[in-house]
Amino acid sequence: MENTLSSSNTLSSIVKTTPVILTDVAKNFTMHLRGSVSIPVVAGVNFALRAGECAVLGGPSGVGKSSILKMIYGNYSANCGQIMVAYRETMVDIATADPRTVLAVRRETVGYVSQFLRTMPRVPALDVAAEALVEQGEEVTSARDKAGSMLARLNLPEKLWQLPPATFSGGEQQRVNIARGFLTNHPVLLLDEPTASLDAANRAVVIDLIREKKKQDVALLGIFHDEDVREEIADAIIDVAHFAQSAKLTGERNATQRAG
Amino acid sequence: MTSAPFSSSEAQSGAIADYNFAYLDEQTKRMIRRAILKGIAIPGYQVPFASREMPMPYGWGTGGVQVTASIIGPDDTLKVIDQGADDTTNAVSIRAFFAKMAKVKTTTHTGEASVIQTRHRIPEEQLHEGQVIVFQVPIPEPLRFLEPRETETRKMHAVEDYGLMHVKLYEDIAQKGHIATNYAYPVKVKGRYIMDPSPTPKFDNPKMNQSEALQLYGAGREMRIYAIPPYTDVVSLDFEDYPFEVQTFEEPCALCGGTGVFLDEVILDDQGGRMFVCSDSDYCEDRRAKGHRGALSPDIYESEESLSAQISQEGADA
Amino acid sequence: MTRHMDMTHAGDHLPKTSLVAPRPMDLSEKPLLQVRSVSKYYGRRIGCEDVSFDLWPGEVLAIVGESGSGKTTLLDCISTRMTPTSGMVNYRMRDDTMREVFRLSEAEKRFLMRTDWGFVHQNPADGLRMTVSAGANVGERLMAIGEQHYGDIRQTASDWLEQVEIAKDRIDDQPRAFSGGMRQRLQIARNLVTGPRLVFMDEPTGGLDVSVQARLLDLLRSLVAELGLAAIVVTHDLAVARLLSHRMVVMKEGRIIETGLTDRVLDDPQAPYTQLLISSILQV
Numbered sequence: 001m002e003n004t005l006s007s008s009n010t011l012s013s014i015v016k017t018t019p020v021i022l023t024d025v026a027k028n029f030t031m032h033l034r035g036s037v038s039i040p041v042v043a044g045v046n047f048a049l050r051a052g053e054c055a056v057l058g059g060p061s062g063v064g065k066s067s068i069l070k071m072i073y074g075n076y077s078a079n080c081g082q083i084m085v086a087y088r089e090t091m092v093d094i095a096t097a098d099p100r101t102v103l104a105v106r107r108e109t110v111g112y113v114s115q116f117l118r119t120m121p122r123v124p125a126l127d128v129a130a131e132a133l134v135e136q137g138e139e140v141t142s143a144r145d146k147a148g149s150m151l152a153r154l155n156l157p158e159k160l161w162q163l164p165p166a167t168f169s170g171g172e173q174q175r176v177n178i179a180r181g182f183l184t185n186h187p188v189l190l191l192d193e194p195t196a197s198l199d200a201a202n203r204a205v206v207i208d209l210i211r212e213k214k215k216q217d218v219a220l221l222g223i224f225h226d227e228d229v230r231e232e233i234a235d236a237i238i239d240v241a242h243f244a245q246s247a248k249l250t251g252e253r254n255a256t257q258r259a260g
Numbered sequence: 261m262t263s264a265p266f267s268s269s270e271a272q273s274g275a276i277a278d279y280n281f282a283y284l285d286e287q288t289k290r291m292i293r294r295a296i297l298k299g300i301a302i303p304g305y306q307v308p309f310a311s312r313e314m315p316m317p318y319g320w321g322t323g324g325v326q327v328t329a330s331i332i333g334p335d336d337t338l339k340v341i342d343q344g345a346d347d348t349t350n351a352v353s354i355r356a357f358f359a360k361m362a363k364v365k366t367t368t369h370t371g372e373a374s375v376i377q378t379r380h381r382i383p384e385e386q387l388h389e390g391q392v393i394v395f396q397v398p399i400p401e402p403l404r405f406l407e408p409r410e411t412e413t414r415k416m417h418a419v420e421d422y423g424l425m426h427v428k429l430y431e432d433i434a435q436k437g438h439i440a441t442n443y444a445y446p447v448k449v450k451g452r453y454i455m456d457p458s459p460t461p462k463f464d465n466p467k468m469n470q471s472e473a474l475q476l477y478g479a480g481r482e483m484r485i486y487a488i489p490p491y492t493d494v495v496s497l498d499f500e501d502y503p504f505e506v507q508t509f510e511e512p513c514a515l516c517g518g519t520g521v522f523l524d525e526v527i528l529d530d531q532g533g534r535m536f537v538c539s540d541s542d543y544c545e546d547r548r549a550k551g552h553r554g555a556l557s558p559d560i561y562e563s564e565e566s567l568s569a570q571i572s573q574e575g576a577d578a
Numbered sequence: 579m580t581r582h583m584d585m586t587h588a589g590d591h592l593p594k595t596s597l598v599a600p601r602p603m604d605l606s607e608k609p610l611l612q613v614r615s616v617s618k619y620y621g622r623r624i625g626c627e628d629v630s631f632d633l634w635p636g637e638v639l640a641i642v643g644e645s646g647s648g649k650t651t652l653l654d655c656i657s658t659r660m661t662p663t664s665g666m667v668n669y670r671m672r673d674d675t676m677r678e679v680f681r682l683s684e685a686e687k688r689f690l691m692r693t694d695w696g697f698v699h700q701n702p703a704d705g706l707r708m709t710v711s712a713g714a715n716v717g718e719r720l721m722a723i724g725e726q727h728y729g730d731i732r733q734t735a736s737d738w739l740e741q742v743e744i745a746k747d748r749i750d751d752q753p754r755a756f757s758g759g760m761r762q763r764l765q766i767a768r769n770l771v772t773g774p775r776l777v778f779m780d781e782p783t784g785g786l787d788v789s790v791q792a793r794l795l796d797l798l799r800s801l802v803a804e805l806g807l808a809a810i811v812v813t814h815d816l817a818v819a820r821l822l823s824h825r826m827v828v829m830k831e832g833r834i835i836e837t838g839l840t841d842r843v844l845d846d847p848q849a850p851y852t853q854l855l856i857s858s859i860l861q862v
Contacts, residue, residue, distance in 0.1 A: 029846075030848070031853070032849075032850030032853050032854070033850070033853055033854060033857060036850075070845070070846075074839060074842060075839075075841050075842055075845055075846070076842065076845065076846040077838075077842060077846055077848070099824060099825045099838060099839035099842075100603070100605060100634060100637070100824075100825075101605060102839055102842075103603065103824055103839070104603050104605055107603060118820075120795075120796060120799065120821060121792030121793075121795060121796055121821075122792055122793060122796040123796060127597040130597060131597060134597055134598070134599050134600075135599070135600055137599065137602070140597050140598070140599065143597070144597070406707075415684065418684065418685075419683075419684050419685035419688050419689075420685070421685075421688050421692075421722060422722070423692070423718050423719065423720075423721040423722025423723070424718065424722075426721035426726075427707070427710055427714045427717070427718050427721060430713070430714045430717055430721065430728065430731065430732075431710055431711060431714050433728055434711055434713055434714065434732070434749075434750050435711075435750065498726075499726055499727060499728040499731075500726050500727045500728075501727050501728050501729050502728050
């Protein structure tokens with residue numbers, strides 16, 4: 001009895017303190033349209049995210065940073081390894097979870113601010129921003145209020161709020177995207193270059209937002225190309241070039257084995 | 261209502277060709293009777309039958325004639341009406357047909373008839389136990405104009421999928437403010453089958469409910485027979501907030517002064533003159549014979565008997 | 579900024595999109611529909627073969643593939659519009675019992691199809707009664723299940739027309755007088771009026787202009803979320819699948835060749851055919 005209790009205590013403390021744990025994760029793309037060539041992306045990915053900290057994926061572009069974020073979000077499949085993510089009182093493995101579980105995790109646990117906004121036709125910016133919050137159970141009017149103040153904070157002119165963002169400029173779209181991602185109460189937040197097309201003033205707003213998230217014990221994992229932003233918020237840098245190198249080596253080893 | 265073949269002596273007399281009693285051969289009658297019995301057993305259900313060629317065109321009541329021919333016996337008394345009247349071509353022809361082919365007694369009096377074949381009316385006088393009313397049906401399928409596929413309508417009957425029937429009534433109200441269907445008004449028989457009561461005015465629908473007489477329906481071209489046994493619930497479809505209502509007439513019959521009966525409009529001249537008279541000619545004549553008069557009743561057409569009856573009644577009143 | 583001005587003008591036509599809370603998700607829920615080894619052969623030709631999957635309440639599943647891949651055959655087999663050659667389809671009835679749909683009586687099947695299920699055809703004329711009014715088209719299912727109050731039926735129909743963005747004063751017009759997009763929206767209202775839990779859609783946006791399509795997609799998406807509908811959507815349009823569905827099934831030559839979370843299948847396709855299909859999309 002005591003054992004069960006203490007082990008569940010351990011699990012619940014893991015859920016709270018390290019809501020994302022990657023173990024030996026590897027990813028490669030098989031391009032069937034190009035003679036089924038296998039392109040290694042990353043291998044031997046091992047790291048954990050701590051609540052209240054912001055980890056940054058480092059390395060040159062094209063090295064596989066986005067792929068890691070997408071695997072955690074369940075958007076890309078992983079070829080091997082475990083991606084344990086906190087969900088309610090337990091941890092689930094996104095690498096093997098069924099689609100419904102992945103969707104449930106996205107709704108409750110893992111938020112994502114993508115580089116580009118994928119919008120629904122006709123849906124106004126305000127509702128795009130409020131949507132994820134409503135999905136989490138927030139009442140519609142208050143979600144819209146919160147979305148409004150967030151958009152205002154990101155300096156998006158109010159006259160745009162009722163328009164669908166499809167025709168917005170890149171920076172405007174990104175701000176809608178940031179509002180959408182930062183409004184929710186996800187304990188894990190993935191950020192894919194959220195500041196890429198923002199001016200200095202709005203970059204500063206995003207830095208503030210990240211700091212607030214950290215204070216709320218959210219675990220963040222991001223890709224930032226701006227040196228200054230990275231310095232402001234990074235608690236840890238994860239070197240993706242290292243994972244890419246292992247993937248390359250594994251790929252070459254397999255190729256040699258096949259050849260031999 | 262048992263049928264008997266012509267006696268051989270009659271056949272040999274050579275008055276007409278050697279037809280069987282009531283025209284149809286006995287095997288055909290048996291087949292039709294089986295269909296009728298099945299129809300009675302499943303009130304409102306359309307029973308397919310092998311309709312025969314009759315010596316009259318489709319549309320002239322071939323279905324009704326076959327049903328009548330199959331149930332009529334030498335002791336029966338037949339009345340035939342067309343739109344309520346005994347004296348129109350269709351009624352006269354069919355009456356003559358049976359007088360010749362079955363040598364049965366014919367009558368125009370509703371009360372005297374044991375079998376009444378009708379097109380488009382139910383007599384005003386209440387029918388009684390033992391009487392049979394045979395309807396001529398042009399289109400037996402009430403769902404036909406809403407769903408043209410027979411395979412589908414049969415399934416709809418089988419599984420009581422009748423939403424479509426109310427769609428028609430809904431459309432009436434939506435377009436005209438009331439249920440504008442005035443004849444062939446659909447009914448639900450014994451809480452189960454939806455049935456087309458043939459093109460009788462909806463005025464007659466209440467008479468079908470709990471009728472003492474057996475009601476038989478024959479559609480010759482469509483090869484269907486259906487029936488309502490005596491004392492069966494027959495409910496006209498409606499909405500809670502738009503209940504079924506029969507037609508009402510503002511004035512009484514111009515000839516007999518009758519009220520609460522179905523009236524036909526008769527155009528008198530090309531100046532717009534018109535009158536409304538009983539559709540049921542027997543009922544009207546009967547009333548006039550009893551001395552009732554309407555606003556336009558031309559007494560010159562009255563028989564001496566009815567006149568004297570009127571006079572004697574007036575005398576009695578005085 | 580002039581771009582935005584244009585949009586402001588276009589905004590007049592935009593309805594107040596209903597931002598709705600989706601049905602809460604419960605992973606312990608049992609499947610609503612189970613499809614097991616469903617095959618349909620047309621003589622020796624394969625319609626679909628050995629198809630199995632589960633569908634959960636509130637889940638939208640897209641079946642994609644090119645013309646002739648067996649999508650519509652599969653949809654027809656699952657929705658009992660067609661009898662498969664072999665296989666089983668189980669459905670969780672409202673009383674929580676799992677029933678094999680091909681063993682239901684005709685009456686039970688029809689009742690299911692006009693209450694708990696909906697079917698949206700690609701061509702609205704196949705799913706509507708073109709010669710009766712919009713109101714009666716929507717009201718028919720209600721009348722079929724015994725609703726007998728004209729005023730109530732009309733009120734419900736009118737509410738549904740509003741939901742699908744058809745002006746209330748068109749209630750007595752026949753769908754013949756409607757545009758393609760309106761007809762499709764009317765067909766959707768007609769299906770949803772009895773509060774079904776499962777809706778089948780066969781290319782619901784096929785044959786519509788892009789702007790009309792967008793409006794329909796937005797409407798479908800919010801209705802599905804608001805009503806917690808489960809849906810199986812057949813489409814050859816991967817953008818439609820992405821916008822509407824949670825999960826996706828890719829079919830080729832009658833068989834399922836890939837299945838999974840919609841965005842994962844689209845962004846990280848595994849099967850050679852899926853990669854080909856996705857690489858064939860025209861970019862705007």
